[in-house]
Amino acid sequence: MIKQEYIDLMNQELDGTNSADQSQELELFLGSHPEARTYYRELAQAVGVFEKVDLLDPPPGLRDSILAHLDQQVESDPAASLDKDRQGLLAACRGWFRLPLRPAYAFTFLAGLTFGLMLFTGSNWLTDRHGTDLYDSVRGTANHSSWDLEAVSEGELRLPGIEGLYRTMREGPDLRLRLKLRSNKPAVIKFQYGPHTTLQHYSSSNQVPSNLTVSNSLVELNHQGQGSYDLVFHEDMDTQAPIMMLVFSEGRLVKTQTLE
Amino acid sequence: MADTDAHLAIQFQNGDRKAFTMLVARYEKPIFNTAFRMVKNFDDAADITQNAFIKAYEKIDSFNPSYKFFNWLYKIAVNETLNLINRRKRRREFEYDPPAHLPSPEDDLELNEMGHYLQKALDCMSYDQRIVIVLKHLLLLPYSEIANILGIPEKTVKSRLFSSRHVLRSELIKQGYVR
Numbered sequence: 001m002i003k004q005e006y007i008d009l010m011n012q013e014l015d016g017t018n019s020a021d022q023s024q025e026l027e028l029f030l031g032s033h034p035e036a037r038t039y040y041r042e043l044a045q046a047v048g049v050f051e052k053v054d055l056l057d058p059p060p061g062l063r064d065s066i067l068a069h070l071d072q073q074v075e076s077d078p079a080a081s082l083d084k085d086r087q088g089l090l091a092a093c094r095g096w097f098r099l100p101l102r103p104a105y106a107f108t109f110l111a112g113l114t115f116g117l118m119l120f121t122g123s124n125w126l127t128d129r130h131g132t133d134l135y136d137s138v139r140g141t142a143n144h145s146s147w148d149l150e151a152v153s154e155g156e157l158r159l160p161g162i163e164g165l166y167r168t169m170r171e172g173p174d175l176r177l178r179l180k181l182r183s184n185k186p187a188v189i190k191f192q193y194g195p196h197t198t199l200q201h202y203s204s205s206n207q208v209p210s211n212l213t214v215s216n217s218l219v220e221l222n223h224q225g226q227g228s229y230d231l232v233f234h235e236d237m238d239t240q241a242p243i244m245m246l247v248f249s250e251g252r253l254v255k256t257q258t259l260e
Numbered sequence: 261m262a263d264t265d266a267h268l269a270i271q272f273q274n275g276d277r278k279a280f281t282m283l284v285a286r287y288e289k290p291i292f293n294t295a296f297r298m299v300k301n302f303d304d305a306a307d308i309t310q311n312a313f314i315k316a317y318e319k320i321d322s323f324n325p326s327y328k329f330f331n332w333l334y335k336i337a338v339n340e341t342l343n344l345i346n347r348r349k350r351r352r353e354f355e356y357d358p359p360a361h362l363p364s365p366e367d368d369l370e371l372n373e374m375g376h377y378l379q380k381a382l383d384c385m386s387y388d389q390r391i392v393i394v395l396k397h398l399l400l401l402p403y404s405e406i407a408n409i410l411g412i413p414e415k416t417v418k419s420r421l422f423s424s425r426h427v428l429r430s431e432l433i434k435q436g437y438v439r
Contacts, residue, residue, distance in 0.1 A: 011422040017403075039429075045438045046429040049381075050397035052374045058292040059306050063284055066313045070280075 002036050010040045014047055108216060111198050115214065153260060161249040162187045162223075168259045173235045174200070175243060177259060180228040188248040191219040191259075193233060194241045201232035265329035273320055280320075284313055287330060290399055291337045297382060297394045298341045308344055312337035328405070335409045338391060345387060381431035389424035396421055 009026040012018045018026065030037045154167040164181035181187070191199075199219050202212055204227060211222040221229065233243055240260070247255040265286070271279035291312055296305035315336045316323075323332050382390050395406045403421075407414040432438040 007426075008418075008422060011418070011425060014425075015403075042429050042433065042438050043425060046381075046432045047397065047425060049374060049378050049428070049432065049437070053378050053398075054375075055289055055293045055398075056296060058288050058309065059302065062292070062306050062309060063281075063288055066284055066288075066310050067281060069310060069314060070317050 002033070002039055006036060007039075010036075010043055013040075014044060108195070112214075112216070115198060155257065157181070157247065157255060159247060159249060159254045161185045162247065162254070166245070166257070166259075170240065170260070173237075175233045175235070175240075175259060177231045177233070177243075177245075178228065179231070181223050182226045183224060183249070185224070185250055187223045187250075189221040189223060190244075190246040190248070191221075191231070191233070192244040192246065193217055193219075194235075196237040196239070197233050197235045197241060197243070199231060200234040201230065203230045204228070266325045269320070269323055269329045270325050273323070273325075280317060283316075283329070283333075287333055288313075291334070293398060294334070294337065294394055295341050297379070297398060298387075298390060299344060300379060300383070304344060308337060308340045311340045315340070331405055331408050334395070334399070335411075338409055341391075342387070377432060377435055377437045380435060381428045384431050385424050385427050389420055389427060392417055392420040393424040393428065 006026065006029055009018060009022055009029075013023060013026055030040060154165065157164040157166065162181060162183035162185075164179060164183075166180075167178045169176050179189070181189075195217060197217070199214055202219075204212075213220045213222075219231070223229075235241060243259045245255075245257040245259050246253060247257070265283065268279040268283050272283065288309060292305050292309045295308035295312075296302065299305055299308065312333065316333055319336075323329065382394070385393070391410065392406060395401050395409065396403075401409070403414045403417045406417045406421075410417070429438060
């Protein structure tokens, strides 16, 4: 019967992880224990089988089948179909933060700081100006004249656990969004946008307090119950870059929508 | 940097589909072989490989490029393998289907004599022992990476590896390969 500690040393020797002292200890032990020497030889021979076995070739066409499956998925799955639109935007964001130039970071930091100060000092002003009376429905009963511009696009959300309406309009470098939502479970709406875009305005008429977080190129809105939101995204460069709206219900992505 | 996994993964995260194709080409074979040694069935191994890449594609945004891409990918593949093995178990518990893991004639043709010795020995191991020895000796991964992929401590990797080698030795002695 060989002690476990020597079996461990044999295995470690095969892996090349023994220290010089351990190797020497094993050598001495094997020199005086023929049954251990036999065990070690057999173990080494067994492990050597792997070196004599060739890797099998995967079935021909497996790679094509994987890629074809992914193409199909991108076409049929809304979660995957966000790729093309979103990827360009994400690439732009990532490219921005990979710039070796410090001004990119400084600019983003200052933009964030400015926005934070605006939120902190101007929250009352925002609420007063665009507060709970903003509109009753995005279907057109709103009476706030500055928002009654012709919508560029609008659509409905009829998704598991959440439904609503959205309307966007372009006004120069601004993209204005009205969103009315009703959900019986917590939902998260994320807006992803490029490095030259900032969230300039936000107001809510939700009965349940909603939680808005703003980070680099991403706005995250936690919603529950029934309510409506107004957001204005401002773009410095006026390239009219699209904004991606991602709707998550119970942690699952259920809808992606490009806002233009 | 041009062809490293991390670079390709970042390119893919940024929307470059060609980069993902290159990653598939790079890891299709090792993943297929690991799966085959675990499930002993050519078609199932192909399914596992396909599902692993599809999952990787779906979750690529969650990949952190400061970690090794293949560790992340193997982790997905190992989970897919385990899922398939569990599905088989459940099917056998509740139905009277013949075991789904019997090797087909096609599978037999794919293995040379040495491959048969090895596969028979692997069949005598538990899942935990088998996956460790396959990752160690087929994919040549160090303890630390196996621990990372399986989510277990390195110490456990070592003890499972050593016990699986003991089983391998015993089985190959029985088969007359080791004398």
